[in-house]
Amino acid sequence: MNIPFGVKISGLGSAVPPKIIKNSDLESLFETNSEWIESRTGILERRICEFSAEKPDSLDLSIKAAKQALGNTSPEELDLIIVATSTPDYLYPSTACRLQSALGAKNILAFDLSAACSGFVFALMTASQFIQLGTAKKVLIVGVDIHSRFMDWTDRSTAILFGDGAGAALIERTSAENNQLLSHSLHSDGSGACELYLKSVGGQFPNGKIQKPVETVFMNGKKIYQFAVKAIPDILANITGNIDLKTENIDYLICHQANQRILDSVAEKLNWPKEKCLSNIAKYGNTSAASIPLAWHEYKDQIENNSLLALVGFGAGLTWGGILWRWKQF
Numbered sequence: 065m066n067i068p069f070g071v072k073i074s075g076l077g078s079a080v081p082p083k084i085i086k087n088s089d090l091e092s093l094f095e096t097n098s099e100w101i102e103s104r105t106g107i108l109e110r111r112i113c114e115f116s117a118e119k120p121d122s123l124d125l126s127i128k129a130a131k132q133a134l135g136n137t138s139p140e141e142l143d144l145i146i147v148a149t150s151t152p153d154y155l156y157p158s159t160a161c162r163l164q165s166a167l168g169a170k171n172i173l174a175f176d177l178s179a180a181c182s183g184f185v186f187a188l189m190t191a192s193q194f195i196q197l198g199t200a201k202k203v204l205i206v207g208v209d210i211h212s213r214f215m216d217w218t219d220r221s222t223a224i225l226f227g228d229g230a231g232a233a234l235i236e237r238t239s240a241e242n243n244q245l246l247s248h249s250l251h252s253d254g255s256g257a258c259e260l261y262l263k264s265v266g267g268q269f270p271n272g273k274i275q276k277p278v279e280t281v282f283m284n285g286k287k288i289y290q291f292a293v294k295a296i297p298d299i300l301a302n303i304t305g306n307i308d309l310k311t312e313n314i315d316y317l318i319c320h321q322a323n324q325r326i327l328d329s330v331a332e333k334l335n336w337p338k339e340k341c342l343s344n345i346a347k348y349g350n351t352s353a354a355s356i357p358l359a360w361h362e363y364k365d366q367i368e369n370n371s372l373l374a375l376v377g378f379g380a381g382l383t384w385g386g387i388l389w390r391w392k393q394f
């Protein structure tokens with residue numbers, strides 16, 4: 065397809081809260097041990113937003129990541145802000161509108177996008193289409209989640225996995241010849257919604273006893289694991305096949321960081337060296353919509369110019385998707 069414009073990345077940023085929770089810290093909350101968590105997930109520690117009047121909350125993390133990604137670009141130059149999140153501080157207004165105001169980006173469009181751990185990939189594709197159609201020139205995208213606020217801290221099967229964080233990218237218009245977005249493949253299957261969810265419950269109309277609403281994350285870990293180890297290689301085959309490449313042409317996979325074993329199994333299936341699947345899960349756990357930009361930002365100086373990157377997200381919905389991206393240092 066001929067496109068009038070291309071897209072390029074011109075900034076990356078990330079932020080995590082200062083509080084570190086090590087695996088051993090969880091041993092006092094429920095029956096588990098550090099070795100089990102490390103061997104089954106690859107996670108050593110995660111960052112948690114402490115609940116206090118001083119914050120930080122998901123807006124604070126978003127602001128920090130966004131300012132880094134913007135660099136010398138003034139927020140007033142932006143046309144659009146998209147925030148991918150499933151754990152906003154407020155159901156409304158959107159985190160994107162609050163971020164717009166905090167950055168002082170006036171007279172622009174800002175909205176949230178909900179696709180759980182696939183959120184950043186969906187946001188990158190949405191931003192790119194606004195740019196490629198000529199509707200926007202500069203778009204800020206943020207992936208942020210603070211799952212610590214929505215965890216059942218007595219459930220060892222979920223509470224060990226998640227951490228809080230934010231990652232951001234500045235995407236800009238370039239010429240069609242210099243387009244960095246080479247191919248994509250995005251999917252949803254609502255029939256899998258029951259395998260991973262966080263129900264939103266407000267207070268009900270008083271009819272007898274009023275209960276304080278509390279809902280926490282439910283995850284069928286095995287099902288999600290099986291889904292991920294199949295979906296990721298399929299997506300990689302799709303996005304390379306779309307432009308007559310092969311999965312071996314990919315230089316690095318920046319995948320949603322859910323479990324080190326998932327990344328290792330992708331490397332094994334594709335006969336890749338493990339190092340091709342970039343990972344920082346040991347330090348941050350699963351930061352949901354933040355995990356891809358967090359890893360991208362962390363590894364950006366080590367990725368050689370012109371490398372072929374595969375960005376792949378998967379998560380609740382179920383949702384999954386991948387983008388093939390030609391990396392150019394900025």
Ligand code: ACO
Pocket residue numbers: 095096097100101104105180181182220221224260285286288289292322323350352378379380
């Ligand atoms: N500590 C000690 N033992 C534990 C723990 C724990 N924290 N959790 C479970 N166990 C026990 C279980 O009770 C079970 O014991 P049993 O054999 O006596 O019944 C045993 O360990 C094995 O449990 P499994 O659930 O089979 O463990 P598994 O190896 O599948 O690992 C895990 C569980 C880590 C959750 C894995 O299934 C996984 O990573 N799933 C994918 C999660 C994911 O990708 N999420 C991403 C999407 S998130 C989003 O979109 C918001």
